[in-house]
Amino acid sequence: MIFDKHFYNVDVTNDYKLMNEDIMIIKNKNFNIKQIADSGQCFRMNPISDNKYSLIAFDRYIELEQLEDDLIEISCSEEDYELIWKDYFHLDYDYGRIVDELINGSDEFLREAAIYGSGIRILRQDSFEMLISFIISQNKNIPSIKNCIERISETYGESYRDDKLNISYNAFPSPNELAKARKEDLRALKLGYRDEYILGASRAVAMGDLDLEKLKVSSHEEAIKALKTIKGIGDKVANCISLFGLYHIEAFPIDVWMKRVLSEYYQDKFDPLRYKGYAGIVQQYMFYYIRHVHGI
DNA sequence: CGCCAGGATACCC
DNA sequence: GGGTATCATGGC
Numbered sequence: 001m002i003f004d005k006h007f008y009n010v011d012v013t014n015d016y017k018l019m020n021e022d023i024m025i026i027k028n029k030n031f032n033i034k035q036i037a038d039s040g041q042c043f044r045m046n047p048i049s050d051n052k053y054s055l056i057a058f059d060r061y062i063e064l065e066q067l068e069d070d071l072i073e074i075s076c077s078e079e080d081y082e083l084i085w086k087d088y089f090h091l092d093y094d095y096g097r098i099v100d101e102l103i104n105g106s107d108e109f110l111r112e113a114a115i116y117g118s119g120i121r122i123l124r125q126d127s128f129e130m131l132i133s134f135i136i137s138q139n140k141n142i143p144s145i146k147n148c149i150e151r152i153s154e155t156y157g158e159s160y161r162d163d164k165l166n167i168s169y170n171a172f173p174s175p176n177e178l179a180k181a182r183k184e185d186l187r188a189l190k191l192g193y194r195d196e197y198i199l200g201a202s203r204a205v206a207m208g209d210l211d212l213e214k215l216k217v218s219s220h221e222e223a224i225k226a227l228k229t230i231k232g233i234g235d236k237v238a239n240c241i242s243l244f245g246l247y248h249i250e251a252f253p254i255d256v257w258m259k260r261v262l263s264e265y266y267q268d269k270f271d272p273l274r275y276k277g278y279a280g281i282v283q284q285y286m287f288y289y290i291r292h293v294h295g296i
Numbered sequence: 297c298g299c300c301a302g303g304a305t306a307c308c309c
Numbered sequence: 310g311g312g313t314a315t316c317a318t319g320g321c
Contacts, residue, residue, distance in 0.1 A: 040302055138303040144319050145302080192317030197304090234304045255302035287302075301320085308313080 022164065024074045024081045030095035031072055032119020033064045039120050039288045041244050043133055043146045044153075044172075056153075057088060058126055059171045061162050069119075075165065090121050098281055109265045110282065113289035120284050122249055127212040128205060129172040130245025131227075134237045135197050151189045156181060179206035197232025204230055212246065220248035249280040258283065261290045 033053050037045040044056040051066040062085070063075040076085055086092065095118075102114035129149075136148045149172070156173035179202040186195040204210040210230060215223040223246050227238040236253050243251035252272040254262070262270050272279035 134302075137301090139301055139316080140303090140318080141301040141320060143321095147319080190318060192319090193304095193315095194317080232304065236303060240302070253302070256300090257302065291302095299321090301318100303316105305316085306314090309311090 022075060022077050024076055024078065024085075025067070026072045026074060026089075026091070027070055028072070028091065029070045030099060030119055031070070031089065031091075031121060033066050033072055035117055035119040035288065036121060036123065039117070039284055040142055040291075041240075041284065042123050042125065043142070043149045046146075054167075056169050056171065058084065059158065059160060060084065061160065061165065061167055061169045063165065088124055090124055093121075095121055095281070098278060102282070102285070109261070109289075110285065113285040116292060117285045117288040120281075120288055122247075122281055122284060123244060124247050125244050126172065127216065127241070127245040128175050130241050131201055131205070131212065132172075132178070132198055134240040134244075135201055135230075135232050136191060136194055137240070138194065138232070138234075138237060148189065148191055152178070152191075155185070155189060175202050175205035178202040194232060197230075201230050201232065215242075216246045220246075220250050223248060224251075243280040243283075249278050250276060252279045252283050255287075257287055257290050260294075261286050 033045075034047075034051070036042065037047070037053050042055075042057075045053055045064075046055075048054050048063065053064045055062050055064060060076075060080070065073040067073055074081065074085060099114045099118045102110045105111060132152070133145065133149055137145050140148070153170040153172050156177050157170040158173075158177075159168065159170050161168045178198070181199060181202070183195060183199060186199060189195070191198060201210070205212060210226065215226055218226075220242055223242045224235070224238045227233050227241055228235070233241070236255055239251045239253035242248045243253060250272075262268055272282070275282045
């Protein structure tokens, strides 16, 4: 059976690990890989088979399998889990507390949303990748965003190979790699009018004019202000970058789907400050649920 | 084919 | 300040 001597409890977030070669088993009630993959925050997590997903993040490739509702297998070493994936999946944060609060709260829509998306977590992704990904996202649907990001990675990102899993893949390019791109070559990647925005943002980071590391430790408000100095970044895209790439979980992106929620269910009177400090998580439950309600 | 997409900008009043 | 035409392209 799954719980034998190879597992032991590591912390209060109900988090287990297997002392084995490059396979970790994580136990957590609020960790559902399908929900995360479909929650519109991550564009390089894709299904391989039932309950199994691939993910390219940083310079790594991993596979994730949902073994049970509260059990996920990750194809990584214990060392990589501690150094990279534990932080990436925000596993030191208690999402159960927020889900419980919303489920027991008086807000009908949020109650349903929290039940439906109780396995969502906010991923702590690469800041530059988020910067470019959400510039691309404007006026595009999610499948199209994913295709653009794959083309950018294939063309400008470094190539890697995982021999154990027999997989070749490309990382998302660094700021320097992308800043060296020629505008005509970017145009061939079918990014539309966003290509010059992407070039400008990449150069700003490469030149040090936009310091993403500094914005991680600044306030959310300062991050938004700095991001919006980049041409092609407005309020919504800035909030997505702040939330998914700079880890300011009080960010509250409002896209077309969120506008529907706020208009149809709250008469435009929803106040994110009621959930101060974690409004971004509340926002993800809303976003994921309203798309489901509309059949996506 | 037409409509929409995890919008932003420039330009209008 | 608030309204809106336009942007390039793909998914459905």
